[in-house]
Amino acid sequence: MARTQGSHSELTAPRIRAAALKLFARHGYAAVSMRQIAKDVGLQAGALYNYTPDKQSLLAELMRAHMEDLLAARAEAASAQLAPLEALAGFVRFHIGFHIERPEEVFIAYMELRALEPDNFADIEALRRRYEDELEAILRRGAAAGVFAVEDPKIATLAVIAMLTGVNTWYRAGGRLSLEEVEEIYWGMVRRAVGA
Amino acid sequence: MARTQGSHSELTAPRIRAAALKLFARHGYAAVSMRQIAKDVGLQAGALYNYTPDKQSLLAELMRAHMEDLLAARAEAASAQLAPLEALAGFVRFHIGFHIERPEEVFIAYMELRALEPDNFADIEALRRRYEDELEAILRRGAAAGVFAVEDPKIATLAVIAMLTGVNTWYRAGGRLSLEEVEEIYWGMVRRAVGA
DNA sequence: CTTTGATTTGAACGCCTGTTCAGTTAAGAC
DNA sequence: GTCTTAACTGAACAGGCGTTCAAATCAAAG
Numbered sequence: 001m002a003r004t005q006g007s008h009s010e011l012t013a014p015r016i017r018a019a020a021l022k023l024f025a026r027h028g029y030a031a032v033s034m035r036q037i038a039k040d041v042g043l044q045a046g047a048l049y050n051y052t053p054d055k056q057s058l059l060a061e062l063m064r065a066h067m068e069d070l071l072a073a074r075a076e077a078a079s080a081q082l083a084p085l086e087a088l089a090g091f092v093r094f095h096i097g098f099h100i101e102r103p104e105e106v107f108i109a110y111m112e113l114r115a116l117e118p119d120n121f122a123d124i125e126a127l128r129r130r131y132e133d134e135l136e137a138i139l140r141r142g143a144a145a146g147v148f149a150v151e152d153p154k155i156a157t158l159a160v161i162a163m164l165t166g167v168n169t170w171y172r173a174g175g176r177l178s179l180e181e182v183e184e185i186y187w188g189m190v191r192r193a194v195g196a
Numbered sequence: 197m198a199r200t201q202g203s204h205s206e207l208t209a210p211r212i213r214a215a216a217l218k219l220f221a222r223h224g225y226a227a228v229s230m231r232q233i234a235k236d237v238g239l240q241a242g243a244l245y246n247y248t249p250d251k252q253s254l255l256a257e258l259m260r261a262h263m264e265d266l267l268a269a270r271a272e273a274a275s276a277q278l279a280p281l282e283a284l285a286g287f288v289r290f291h292i293g294f295h296i297e298r299p300e301e302v303f304i305a306y307m308e309l310r311a312l313e314p315d316n317f318a319d320i321e322a323l324r325r326r327y328e329d330e331l332e333a334i335l336r337r338g339a340a341a342g343v344f345a346v347e348d349p350k351i352a353t354l355a356v357i358a359m360l361t362g363v364n365t366w367y368r369a370g371g372r373l374s375l376e377e378v379e380e381i382y383w384g385m386v387r388r389a390v391g392a
Numbered sequence: 393c394t395t396t397g398a399t400t401t402g403a404a405c406g407c408c409t410g411t412t413c414a415g416t417t418a419a420g421a422c
Numbered sequence: 423g424t425c426t427t428a429a430c431t432g433a434a435c436a437g438g439c440g441t442t443c444a445a446a447t448c449a450a451a452g
Binding site for chain 1: 222223224225226227307310311345347348351352354355356357358359361362365366373378381382384385386388389390391
Binding site for chain 4: 046
């Protein structure tokens with residue numbers, strides 16, 4: 001069995017994912033061809049099919065990996081026994097920090113949902129809902145404890161996430177504000193928005 | 197001079213725009229072909245070129261029309277002499293009402309910016325900035341008057357707009373909440389978020 | 393050094409792309 | 423009823439699409 005060690009595949013696979021991530025984020029899934037991805041990696045288009053069954057799976061895998069990273073990182077950062085206010089602060093800072101570090105993945109995850117075939121769409125959507133449920137649970141706990149004044153926890157969840165994810169539309173590393181300052185400003189707005 | 201009245205072009209032009217709007221919103225600009233648009237209208241692809249110089253202009257015109265509608269509707273609804281709190285309430289209700297009525301235009305305006313060639317991109321971006329400046333002016337006036345507690349008016353502007361526009365991701369006509377209820381919930385969150 | 397098989401090439405497949413344009417159709421003007 | 427011309431068709435253009443696959447390449451195992 002040759003090429004089990006030093007095989008190119010262990011290097012090529014992540015390079016293909018990186019190229020696809022970059023190009024999908026920049027131009028959109030439909031506007032990027034397999035030949036463009038291959039060229040970016042330094043391969044012929046046919047070689048990509050050693051690593052993905054088709055273009056759709058390449059996209060779906062990028063999105064699935066991102067959402068699973070998100071849930072795993074969140075599981076590590078969260079602590080269920082925190083009081084609602086501290087839990088919310090933790091969520092806000094986590095969300096901003098995680099998303100700001102992965103602008104390409106986030107862009108794709110929000111923009112290319114419509115490019116997913118039904119099965120893949122359902123999978124990704126389920127992962128997203130699991131993440132949203134974490135914030136919703138915090139808001140419900142806080143509302144039940146009388147610490148938050150949220151009229152509709154479900155909508156407050158979506159509103160807060162939309163506001164936080166919006167950071168990615170303007171934040172640039174090395175810009176006017178540091179990550180910590182951004183987290184502080186948004187935490188202030190979220191805290192007041194939920195009436196805490 | 198034949199066909200000056202009863203000409204098809206006065207009917208065909210808006211039908212082409214409507215078809216392009218629907219298809220671009222549903223599948224994305226890059227994923228929609230001129231033949232698909234033509235088929236939706238009931239024409240051959242070549243006939244589209246009596247109404248648009250090319251596919252790119254068709255997209256750019258849809259986006260420009262939407263942004264100009266937005267600014268015109270806003271100009272009509274706004275009244276500069278309102279106190280900051282009332283002005284903000286007016287902006288929030290206007291934004292939600294306007295955007296909820298035009299889900300396809302809004303979707304395209306936010307998702308297809310990257311599909312625009314540089315000149316078109318700059319045009320649309322300038323229109324968007326003009327709209328954002330209206331909210332920013334309200335927040336600055338309120339902050340100066342001590343009515344609002346916004347640490348960074350520019351970021352608060354983007355945060356509020358992101359939150360409000362997020363309504364379009366979940367709102368469906370005939371759903372659990374009426375437009376008025378949605379406006380009320382979001383106005384509550386925005387009012388508290390800016391410390392009013 | 394030969395063998396093995398993972399990896400990649402390069403050409404080909406059928407189909408679709410945006411756009412052009414000579415020719416056809418048909419509505420209104422005279 | 424003829425003329426004019428806007429509106430549209432249908433075919434063609436050159437090129438790109440996702441995907442397949444026999445053949446070539448080449449690193450490691452024996």
